[in-house]
Amino acid sequence: MDMRSLEHQIREGLNTYPAKTRRVAEYILGNYSDIAFRSISDIARKLNVSKAQLVRVARMFGFDGYASLKEVLKQELISQVAPTSAIGKDKDKDIKKDRNTHLPKDLCRLEQANIEETYKNLGSGSIIKFCEAAKQAGTIYCMGWGISSLVVEWFHTRFAELGLKSVLIRRGSLSLTEQARGISSQDMLIICELPSYVIEVTEAAAQAKAHGAFIVTLTDSAAAPVCAHANLPLYISDRSPTFGSSLIGPMFAVHILTSVLAYNMGEAGQKALAEQKESLSDSRVYYPAYGLRY
Numbered sequence: 001m002d003m004r005s006l007e008h009q010i011r012e013g014l015n016t017y018p019a020k021t022r023r024v025a026e027y028i029l030g031n032y033s034d035i036a037f038r039s040i041s042d043i044a045r046k047l048n049v050s051k052a053q054l055v056r057v058a059r060m061f062g063f064d065g066y067a068s069l070k071e072v073l074k075q076e077l078i079s080q081v082a083p084t085s086a087i088g089k090d091k092d093k094d095i096k097k098d099r100n101t102h103l104p105k106d107l108c109r110l111e112q113a114n115i116e117e118t119y120k121n122l123g124s125g126s127i128i129k130f131c132e133a134a135k136q137a138g139t140i141y142c143m144g145w146g147i148s149s150l151v152v153e154w155f156h157t158r159f160a161e162l163g164l165k166s167v168l169i170r171r172g173s174l175s176l177t178e179q180a181r182g183i184s185s186q187d188m189l190i191i192c193e194l195p196s197y198v199i200e201v202t203e204a205a206a207q208a209k210a211h212g213a214f215i216v217t218l219t220d221s222a223a224a225p226v227c228a229h230a231n232l233p234l235y236i237s238d239r240s241p242t243f244g245s246s247l248i249g250p251m252f253a254v255h256i257l258t259s260v261l262a263y264n265m266g267e268a269g270q271k272a273l274a275e276q277k278e279s280l281s282d283s284r285v286y287y288p289a290y291g292l293r294y
Contacts (some may be wrong), residue, residue, distance in 0.1 A: 117237035137188035163272035185212025
């Protein structure tokens with residue numbers, strides 16, 4: 001079994017697992033390196049489960065045993081870091097040159113995989129559910145922290161272009177929980193949460209959920225704590241051998257979700273985009289040219 005299949009299997013059944021099994025499954029999703037390179041005894045102590053429990057979970061997911069699970073996770077991590085770890089460590093200049101030559105292609109393939117996996121994870125049913133919730137929302141709040149705020153800022157921009165009432169929530173002079181106080185049952189809250197997961201984001205989500213808001217989460221894993229408050233959890237692929245998370249998958253998800261929403265809005269969506277295009281004719285802002293695009 002490869003990692004993609006394992007993640008899909010875990011996400012599909014996560015809410016049905018007994019408490020200890022779920023604890024192990026969530027840990028697998030969010031802690032590849034620990035499982036791959038630490039002993040079974042260390043992991044058992046950390047999760048407060050028996051070694052036999054870890055073996056049972058591994059077999060439940062289709063592995064011969066815990067060692068087989070460790071090996072798959074280890075190979076996944078090696079495949080992610082191998083291109084960059086090779087640079088500067090090989091004394092053979094010809095080999096280094098060859099690896100540097102192929103690195104851009106390797107990175108492009110990885111980003112292509114991020115896009116393809118994100119598309120598979122979204123699914124048509126989830127996209128339709130997202131569109132219906134967005135159309136019915138009084139206000140769409142977009143929340144993120146750190147690099148995740150870049151993703152929700154684009155959500156906010158797209159909603160504004162479509163003429164939908166949208167509010168961007170990110171850390172500033174007010175905490176996230178302070179900014180989330182006004183979210184009501186008529187509203188929709190979109191949260192992007194890429195690793196590392198932030199306590200304040202989860203607390204703000206819990207507050208909005210208590211007010212009856214419709215919560216959409218965009219995360220890399222069902223193990224992200226904020227997913228516990230989601231009405232619609234959406235999963236993206238953000239694997240990167242260099243920076244902590246790649247934004248290609250998340251940004252692709254924003255583009256797909258808002259593009260389908262624009263079509264689903266019918267005449268209202270067309271009118272909003274037409275008005276947005278007309279703004280390009282403002283000679284006080286833009287140089288006159290043929291084929292301007294926003």
